[in-house]
Amino acid sequence: MRFKILTVVAAAALLTACASDEENSAQSTDQGQTQTATAPAPAPAATAPAPSGPKAGSVEDFVVTAGDRVYFELDSSEITGAAQTTLARQAKWLNAFPGVVIRVEGHCDERGTREYNLALGDRRANSVKEFLMSQGVNGSRIETISYGKERPAVAGSTEAAWSQNRRGVTTLASGAAS
Numbered sequence: 001m002r003f004k005i006l007t008v009v010a011a012a013a014l015l016t017a018c019a020s021d022e023e024n025s026a027q028s029t030d031q032g033q034t035q036t037a038t039a040p041a042p043a044p045a046a047t048a049p050a051p052s053g054p055k056a057g058s059v060e061d062f063v064v065t066a067g068d069r070v071y072f073e074l075d076s077s078e079i080t081g082a083a084q085t086t087l088a089r090q091a092k093w094l095n096a097f098p099g100v101v102i103r104v105e106g107h108c109d110e111r112g113t114r115e116y117n118l119a120l121g122d123r124r125a126n127s128v129k130e131f132l133m134s135q136g137v138n139g140s141r142i143e144t145i146s147y148g149k150e151r152p153a154v155a156g157s158t159e160a161a162w163s164q165n166r167r168g169v170t171t172l173a174s175g176a177a178s
Contacts, residue, residue, distance in 0.1 A: 041118040048089045057177035062170075070128065072166045074109075077123035079131050083168075087128060090170055091135030098138075100175040104128045106146040107153070108168065110163035121146030128168040143173060148172060 052149035062068065067090065070083035079087065094100060106121030106128075125144035133139045154164040 002049075003127045053101075057100070058174050059172050060178070062090075062093055062100075062172055065127055066090040068171065069167050069169045070164065072124055072168070072177045074162075074166065075112075075120070077106075077120065077127045079127055083128075085112050085113070086130070087131045088135060091132050091137050094132065094137045094141070095135075098141075101141045101143070101173045103143045103145060103173045105151075105169040105171065106144065107151060107167045109153065109165040110149045111158065111162065112149070114150075117148035118146050124166075124168045128170065135136045 010084045015088075054064055067086045070079070070086050072078070072083070073080065094102065104125045106123070106125030107116035108120050112120070122144070125146055129142045129144050131138065132142060149165070152161070153167065154161040
């Protein structure tokens with residue numbers, strides 16, 4: 001008998017617990033109708049903003065997406081295979097932003113006379129221009145200038161320094177996004 005009483009009391013306690021949960025989630029209205037109140041939805045988890053890259057059409061976008069320089073062999077203005085890859089990316093970027101005007105700078109290492117290096121820098125800048133034009137970039141958007149050996153990227157009189165100074169650098173002269 002005690003077992004039956006304990007069972008009934010336990011069942012009643014269980015039903016009471018369940019009923020109190022229902023009472024907490026239900027409210028009666030003045031008209032005797034029951035409406036179920038729903039708990040507010042949890043706030044969405046805060047997420048960090050997606051990393052934003054450079055603004056499309058900006059100088060930074062050009063440098064990151066296409067690269068801004070190519071390198072030349074000693075005493076050469078011939079476009080190397082690696083340079084062709086970079087210049088193809090530059091052309092693709094420039095064709096996507098037709099309002100951008102560029103300046104191609106031709107640079108040399110410190111060896112050779114000033115006059116010789118200015119002429120070589122000019123040939124290098126024009127080689128870059130011709131390649132970009134062959135990829136569909138309008139030549140009227142490309143200015144060239146030679147700095148010869150006057151603006152080295154790396155100081156020093158070693159092959160490592162010289163190889164970094166024999167370059168063509170493409171800069172955005174106008175029309176880039178800010």
